[in-house]
Amino acid sequence: MRKPGKSQTRQRILKFIHDFVDDRGYAPTVRDILRGCSLSSTAVVQHHLNVLEREGYIHRDPEVFRSIQLLDRKNTIRVPLLGSIAAGEPIPVPSSETWTSEAIEVLQLTEELTQGKEVYALKVNGLSMMDALIDDGDIVLMEPANTAEDGDVVAAWLKDKQEVTLKRFFQETGRICLQPANSQMKPIYVNPEDIEIQGRVIGVIRKL
Amino acid sequence: MRKPGKSQTRQRILKFIHDFVDDRGYAPTVRDILRGCSLSSTAVVQHHLNVLEREGYIHRDPEVFRSIQLLDRKNTIRVPLLGSIAAGEPIPVPSSETWTSEAIEVLQLTEELTQGKEVYALKVNGLSMMDALIDDGDIVLMEPANTAEDGDVVAAWLKDKQEVTLKRFFQETGRICLQPANSQMKPIYVNPEDIEIQGRVIGVIRKL
DNA sequence: TTGGTTTCCGAACACGTGTTTTATAAACTA
DNA sequence: TAGTTTATAAAACACGTGTTCGGAAACCAA
Numbered sequence: 447m448r449k450p451g452k453s454q455t456r457q458r459i460l461k462f463i464h465d466f467v468d469d470r471g472y473a474p475t476v477r478d479i480l481r482g483c484s485l486s487s488t489a490v491v492q493h494h495l496n497v498l499e500r501e502g503y504i505h506r507d508p509e510v511f512r513s514i515q516l517l518d519r520k521n522t523i524r525v526p527l528l529g530s531i532a533a534g535e536p537i538p539v540p541s542s543e544t545w546t547s548e549a550i551e552v553l554q555l556t557e558e559l560t561q562g563k564e565v566y567a568l569k570v571n572g573l574s575m576m577d578a579l580i581d582d583g584d585i586v587l588m589e590p591a592n593t594a595e596d597g598d599v600v601a602a603w604l605k606d607k608q609e610v611t612l613k614r615f616f617q618e619t620g621r622i623c624l625q626p627a628n629s630q631m632k633p634i635y636v637n638p639e640d641i642e643i644q645g646r647v648i649g650v651i652r653k654l
Numbered sequence: 655m656r657k658p659g660k661s662q663t664r665q666r667i668l669k670f671i672h673d674f675v676d677d678r679g680y681a682p683t684v685r686d687i688l689r690g691c692s693l694s695s696t697a698v699v700q701h702h703l704n705v706l707e708r709e710g711y712i713h714r715d716p717e718v719f720r721s722i723q724l725l726d727r728k729n730t731i732r733v734p735l736l737g738s739i740a741a742g743e744p745i746p747v748p749s750s751e752t753w754t755s756e757a758i759e760v761l762q763l764t765e766e767l768t769q770g771k772e773v774y775a776l777k778v779n780g781l782s783m784m785d786a787l788i789d790d791g792d793i794v795l796m797e798p799a800n801t802a803e804d805g806d807v808v809a810a811w812l813k814d815k816q817e818v819t820l821k822r823f824f825q826e827t828g829r830i831c832l833q834p835a836n837s838q839m840k841p842i843y844v845n846p847e848d849i850e851i852q853g854r855v856i857g858v859i860r861k862l
Numbered sequence: 863t864t865g866g867t868t869t870c871c872g873a874a875c876a877c878g879t880g881t882t883t884t885a886t887a888a889a890c891t892a
Numbered sequence: 893t894a895g896t897t898t899a900t901a902a903a904a905c906a907c908g909t910g911t912t913c914g915g916a917a918a919c920c921a922a
Contacts, residue, residue: 515680654856
């Protein structure tokens with residue numbers, strides 16, 4: 447009384463879990479799976495779940511009800527939109543307390559975009575970032591940072607011009623090179639003491 | 655021995671649920687909340703959960719363990735990355751069957767970005783879209799469309815030039831105006847029969 | 863004060879649910 | 893063929909968990 451294929455029951459179970467989570471928003475129990483896949487013993491389900499976990503498809507916390515997690519699902523992360531970024535004013539830099547308390551709005555993004563880092567978002571005000579290919583109304587994802595590595599795109603405060611700019615950062619001997627994303631535009635060079643790194647840009651989102 | 659504020663306990667509970675779900679991937683039980691919020695009776699938690707549900711913050715399925723769902727969570731949607739978009743070639747337009755079968759990769763995005771529409775994604779190849787403030791490597795979110803309204807940003811195939819372009823669409827008398835996002839650049843005008851709308855752009859994503 | 867509402871406590875009940883055990887049958891290996 | 897591994901079945905155990913109830917404490921309004 448065994449299935450012909452190698453393990454088509456396991457495929458059914460995995461699909462059932464997917465559908466169940468999509469539908470109900472939480473994971474099924476062993477007995478939910480039993481009924482949903484027309485099996486007749488919890489031990490069968492138990493066995494297949496163990497195999498699925500060993501093979502890396504799911505994760506379970508032992509003894510915890512409804513704790514099946516599908517490992518190909520990415521978590522969504524709540525990203526606080528802390529304010530705006532404009533040419534003439536420094537950007538809001540989050541303290542540990544502003545994180546959700548002072549958020550104007552809370553975006554919900556996946557690790558696809560946040561890359562697992564603790565980020566915050568800023569809305570771009572005006573056209574001053576156009577040389578970084580950033581439009582009015584775009585949302586930039588920032589990672590808090592005071593320093594930068596070569597090649598990072600940073601939000602830099604230029605003390606002499608009293609303005610913030612988004613450019614690619616390169617450390618050179620005695621000076622810093624800030625390169626626009628738009629390669630048709632020329633880089634600018636500043637003294638290290640005339641610049642203040644306010645954050646690292648890890649993404650841009652434009653909703654139309 | 656009652657809390658001073660009006661119902662700060664309820665706030666604590668809601669925050670605890672958020673953190674718990676973020677951390678573990680499934681919802682807490684009544685007793686998890688009890689311990690996590692330093693309360694001493696499940697009935698207290700039960701009461702606050704009822705209020706939270708009545709006020710629309712959460713949803714619970716009666717008698718089901720760990721069934722608390724946070725209603726401000728947006729669903730994540732699997733978006734197929736169907737190919738690339740480059741200057742000299744038409745963009746891949748999805749049939750109903752390519753939807754996930756021919757996907758090069760599957761992005762996972764929230765309704766925040768997809769706006770609830772059925773979208774697909776294309777990776778931008780080259781710098782030809784720079785006048786739309788789109789960089790090499792950016793990902794554009796497309797909604798299938800053959801027509802456009804005034805103001806839409808569309809992917810248009812220009813028959814005479816044999817190239818695809820991303821521009822804002824405006825219908826004028828006898829001609830069509832295609833306006834770059836970069837306002838420093840001039841719009842172009844084409845005959846209605848020289849243009850073919852291949853899709854509507856609803857978003858742009860740049861990962862750095 | 864008075865009454866009414868909300869919040870809290872402690873305890874108990876009922877059952878959903880993960881787990882284990884034993885047994886049987888099918889498939890694979892040598 | 894015999895031996896091993898895998899898949900299935902039925903039943904039972906142990907406890908996690910939603911729910912309920914009676915009563916007390918804090919707050920509010922008249």
